[in-house]
Amino acid sequence: MYNDKDAKKIVDIIQSYARKHSLWVVAYGTGCGAIEIPPTMTSRYDAERFGIRGSATPRQADVLLITGYLAVKTLKRVIRTYEQMQAPKFVMGFGSCTINGGMYWDSYNTINALDRYLPVDVFINGCMPRPEAVISGFIKLQQLISEGKAEGAEKYLKNLEWYRENQNKVIPNWNMPDYNW
Amino acid sequence: MEELKIEKEIAEEISKTFHSAEVTVKREKRVVVKLRDDLITPFLSYAKNNMNFIHLAHISCVDWLEDNKFELIYSLLNYDNKVMILAKTYIDRENPEFVSHTNYWDQAETYEREMREMYGINFKGNKRLTEFILEDWQGIPPMRRDFDTVKFSQDTFYNRPGRENAQDVRTTVTKKSGEEIPEIGKDYTVRNL
Numbered sequence: 439m440y441n442d443k444d445a446k447k448i449v450d451i452i453q454s455y456a457r458k459h460s461l462w463v464v465a466y467g468t469g470c471g472a473i474e475i476p477p478t479m480t481s482r483y484d485a486e487r488f489g490i491r492g493s494a495t496p497r498q499a500d501v502l503l504i505t506g507y508l509a510v511k512t513l514k515r516v517i518r519t520y521e522q523m524q525a526p527k528f529v530m531g532f533g534s535c536t537i538n539g540g541m542y543w544d545s546y547n548t549i550n551a552l553d554r555y556l557p558v559d560v561f562i563n564g565c566m567p568r569p570e571a572v573i574s575g576f577i578k579l580q581q582l583i584s585e586g587k588a589e590g591a592e593k594y595l596k597n598l599e600w601y602r603e604n605q606n607k608v609i610p611n612w613n614m615p616d617y618n619w
Numbered sequence: 620m621e622e623l624k625i626e627k628e629i630a631e632e633i634s635k636t637f638h639s640a641e642v643t644v645k646r647e648k649r650v651v652v653k654l655r656d657d658l659i660t661p662f663l664s665y666a667k668n669n670m671n672f673i674h675l676a677h678i679s680c681v682d683w684l685e686d687n688k689f690e691l692i693y694s695l696l697n698y699d700n701k702v703m704i705l706a707k708t709y710i711d712r713e714n715p716e717f718v719s720h721t722n723y724w725d726q727a728e729t730y731e732r733e734m735r736e737m738y739g740i741n742f743k744g745n746k747r748l749t750e751f752i753l754e755d756w757q758g759i760p761p762m763r764r765d766f767d768t769v770k771f772s773q774d775t776f777y778n779r780p781g782r783e784n785a786q787d788v789r790t791t792v793t794k795k796s797g798e799e800i801p802e803i804g805k806d807y808t809v810r811n812l
Contacts, residue, residue: 611755
C-alpha cells in the first residue's frame with residue numbers, strides 16, 4: 439500500500455511547478471496601465487524568462503490582468519472574459535485604481551474595489567506600477583501557486599452569489615450568458 | 620490692428636446679415652458670435668454655404684446652473700483663412716430641446732448623442748439618439764452640475780476604508796506655502812471625504 443497523502447502531494451508539487459512556470463496572460467488592457475505591459479514583455483524586462491507570455495484568447499489563458507481603472511461598462515466585459523477562462527485561473531489587480539479607486543475614487547463610472555466583483559489573487563500597488571513591480575507581482579503569484587494558496591477561482595465558485603449580488607448592483611441590465619465551467 | 624483684418628471683415632459680414640447677433644473678435648483667428656436660439660440654424664447654413672466655413676469642428680455644452688440655462692457652442696472652421704467661429708446660444712435647462720444639425724454635417728450626430736447622454740438635451744431630428752458611452756444609465760445625466768458624483772460613487776460603489784485622512788491637494792499646498800485660496804476657488808476646494 440502506498441501512502442495516499444504523499445502521492446497526492448508529489449502530484450501537486452509537479453502540477454504547481456508546471457503551472458507557475460507557464461503563466462499566460464490574456465491580451466486585454468482595461469485602463470491606462472496596459473501601457474506598462476509592452477515594456478514588461480519585450481527585451482528590456484523580458485518577462486518570458488519567468489514563463490509569462492501573452493495569450494490571444496481567454497480560453498487558453500491563466501492570468502487576467504486588470505490594468506488600471508475599470509469603468510462599469512468594461513467590468514461587464516471583464517466578468518465575461520473571466521468566466522470564459524478555464525481553471526486554474528488567476529486575477530491580478532494592477533495599480534491603485536483596482537485597490538481603492540485611485541485618482542478616480544469619486545468618478546460616477548469607475549468601480550472602486552475590484553475584489554468585490556472578481557476574486558483577486560495579487561494586487562500590485564502604484565500609479566502606474568513600473569515593469570519591475572509588475573514582474574515582482576508575477577513572482578508573488580508564482581510563490582502563491584507553488585504554495586497552493588492562489589485559490590481565486592475556487593473562491594469565486596464558492597461565493598458566486600455574493601459576487602453576483604455585487605455585480606448586479608452596478609450592472610442593472612444583466613444580459614450575459616451563464617458559462618458552464 | 621493690421622493682423623485682425625480678416626477677422627473684422629468676417630465679423631462685419633455676420634453682423635450685417637444677422638442684426639441681433641453679438642459679434643466679438645476674441646483674438647487672432649477666433650470670432651465669437653452670440654445668437655438667439657432660433658437663429659442658430661440659419662446662421663450655420665449661411666456660414667457653411669456663403670462664408671465657406673465648411674468644417675464643423677465641435678459642438679459643446681456648458682451648464683449654467685445659476686442662470687437655469689444650457690449654452691451650446693458650435694465651432695466652425697474655414698480651411699482657407701483658418702478662422703474659427705464659435706456660435707453660442709442659450710437654451711432652456713428645464714426642458715432642454717434643440718434642433719438637430721445632422722442634415723448639415725454628419726458628424727453632428729455623434730456630438731448630439733453625447734450631449735443627450737451627458738446633459739440630457741434632446742435633439743429633434745437626430746435619428747440615432749441611442750445609448751452612446753454609458754450603458755444602462757439611470758438617473759440624471761452625469762455631466763449636469765447638480766449631479767453629485769461623490770455621493771453617487773459612495774452610494775453605488777464600495778469605498779474601501781483608509782481614505783478618511785486623505786488630504787485635499789489644494790488646501791495642503793496652500794497651507795504649506797502660506798498662500799490663500801482665492802474666493803472663486805473655494806467652492807471647489809473643500810469637500811467632505
